[in-house]
Amino acid sequence: MTATTTDAPPPASASKQDITVLLLCGGLSHPPLATALNAPLLSLPQTPDRSVLGCWIDAFTHAGLGIDRCRLLTNTDGSPGTMLTPDIETLPDSGPYRGPAGVVRDAVDHLDAQGCCLIIETSRMLSKPETLSGFIGACRNRKGTISVATNPDGSFSGLIAADTEAIRLIPGIGFIDIKEQWLPAASREGFEIIPHMLDAPCYSIRTSKLYLEALRRMGRFDQASGTRVIGRGTHSIFGEPYGGSLIAKSAEIAPGAVVSCSAVGDGAVIESDAVVVRSIVGPRARIKKRELIIDSVVQTSDDLSEHRT
Template identity: 30%
Template sequence: MNVTSVHQRMHNTKPTPPTPVGSGASGAASNGASPAPVASLATADAVLSRVRGVVLLAGTMRVSELGEAIQRSMLDLPIRAGQSMLAGWCEQVATLGALINVERCELRVRINEGVHRPTVPKKLNRVAVDVEVDTSAYRGSGGVLRDIAQDFDDDQYLLVANAAQVLLEPLADLVKALAEPQAAVSLVSHRDGTPSGVMLIRCDVLKRLPAVGFIDLKEQALPGIAREHDVRVLHRDRPTGLPVRTLANYITALQTLYRSAKNADEAASPFVEDWQSTFALIEPGAEVGDSARIHDSIVLDGGRVGDGAVLVRGVVGPGGVVAANRTMVDCVVQAKK
C-alpha cells in the first residue's frame, strides 16, 4: 500500500495540499506511553531549524537482475558523468545543510547486512556520511527509524527518504514545503501514483514506536501515528523523484532527469518520443568501439561494447560484452557465469 492509499483510508482527502491524514485516539503503533510534550512551533522556519539529518533507507528484500549484474551497490550507479546516485544525494544534502544553516549535515545510509557497501564520495561539502549496516533483518523500516531516533532530541526532525530514487525536485525545496504545515509528520504523495519516498518526521513520534519486533513504516507505523498526531500529505502533480530498482526504472529515471534539465514540460509528458538518444554514460575503464552507438544506455567500468554494436536502453556490467555489430535492446548485459 502506498502513502496515498494510507492517507485515503485514514481520512477524507481534499485536492489542495498539504492534507491532514488524521488525529485522535491512541494508535496501534504506540508503545502505550503518553506522548511527550513538544514545544509549539510557530513557523516553518522553526521546523527547519530543528532538522538534524537525513536518513536514506537503502535496504531491499531481494536483489534485482540489475543489482546482480553491476556487482556493486545500486547507490554506485551513475546518474551523470562522474556522479553516482550517492554522490547526487550528497550534493542535495549539502544544499539542504546550507538552507538549515548547519556546518555539516548528517547523512545516514542504512543498508542490509551482506550487500555491497556504497562508495562514499571523497570530496564532501557540508555533509557527513555514515553508512550503517542493519544487523537485524526483522526490524522493518519503522523499527530502524525508531532506533535511529534515540540519538536525537524529541523536538528534532529527520528527513527520511528511499535511497533508490533519483530526485527531480531539489531536496531543499521539498524540505521547505514539508516544513510548512509544522506537523509531526509531513510526506509527499504523487497524484499520478508514482511511488513517493520523502518525508519529514519529528523524533518523538518515532521514539514511541515499539522497541522490539517488525514495524513497517507505511503499513503499520504511519496509520498509528496519524491517530495521535498531525500528519500531512503534500500532493504533487508531477513526481518529485523516480525509483531506481530495475533496469526499466533506471533508464526511465535518467531519461526524465536529462530531459527535465532541458524542458520540464517535455520530461513530464506521457507522449514524449524516445527515438532520439537522451544520454549515454560510459564509465572510465569501460571499452566502447569508435563506431558503437550507445542510446540511452550505460556501460560500467569493466564492460565492453564492440565496433558497430548498438545498445538501446541497456546496462553493460563489469565483464559484460556486447559483440561487434550486434544490436541489443532493453537488456542487462553481465559477465558470463
C-alpha cells in the same frame, strides 16, 4: 489527512539544518534492478558525471543539510543492498527482520537523534536537486507531525520527514513497515500526517524499465542534450537516427560501437562494433567486441560470461 500543500523552495542556506537524514539501502528484499545489477541503485549514473548517490548529495547541499548528519542504512552481508561510500557514513541495519520502520527507529536511537528526521528510499531518483529544499523548508518547523512527500501526479515519492518523537513510537522489536503499520499508528496517537506535493518528480527506479523511463523523462536520451551519444545523427537501416544514451564520463566506448537508449556506468568498457540497446551496463562492466546487448542488465563485474539478465 489535511489538504496537500506546496511551497516554493527557499534559497540554499550556508548554515546546516539540524535534521538527521537516513537513506534506506538495506532490507530483506532488494529492488529487482539492484539484484540484476548486483549493486546498489545508488551506484547507477544519473548524469554523465554524477551517480544517483552523487545527485542526492547535491540535493542535501542545496537544502543546507550537513552530510555529517546523514547515514546510509545498509546490509553487511555482501548482498545488492550493501553500499560503502566515503561520502556518507554507513550504519548497518540493526537486524534482518526489523523492517524499514524498525531500522529507522533503531538508527534514531543509535544516533540519539532529536528534532526532524528525513527518511529516503534509495530506490528513488530526484529529478531536480532544488526540489528537496522546498520539502525541507515546509517541514523544518513542524513539531509533532509527519510530512509525506508526493509527486505531482499524487504518487508516493519515497520521502518522509518526521518528528523523532513519532519515530520512537515504533516498537523496539519485531518487523515494522512504514506505510502499513507505523504511519497509521502515529496518526492514532495524535501525530498529524501532512501530505506535501513536490514541484518535480522523485522517480522510482526499482526496475530497469522504470530507471530507463525516468532517464527518458529527464531528457537524458535527447540527442539535443549535452549527454555523450554514440551514433549521434547516424541513421539505422530503418531510416531513423539512433536515440541518445546516458554514458558516464569515465566509461570507455570504442569507435564503431553503438549505444542507444541505454545507461552506461562509471568505468564500463564497450568494445568496438558492440551494440547496446535499451540496456543498463553496470559500473566497471565490459561489453566484448561485436557483442549484442538488447533489453538487458549487465552486472557490475569484469566477467561477462555469467552476468546477463
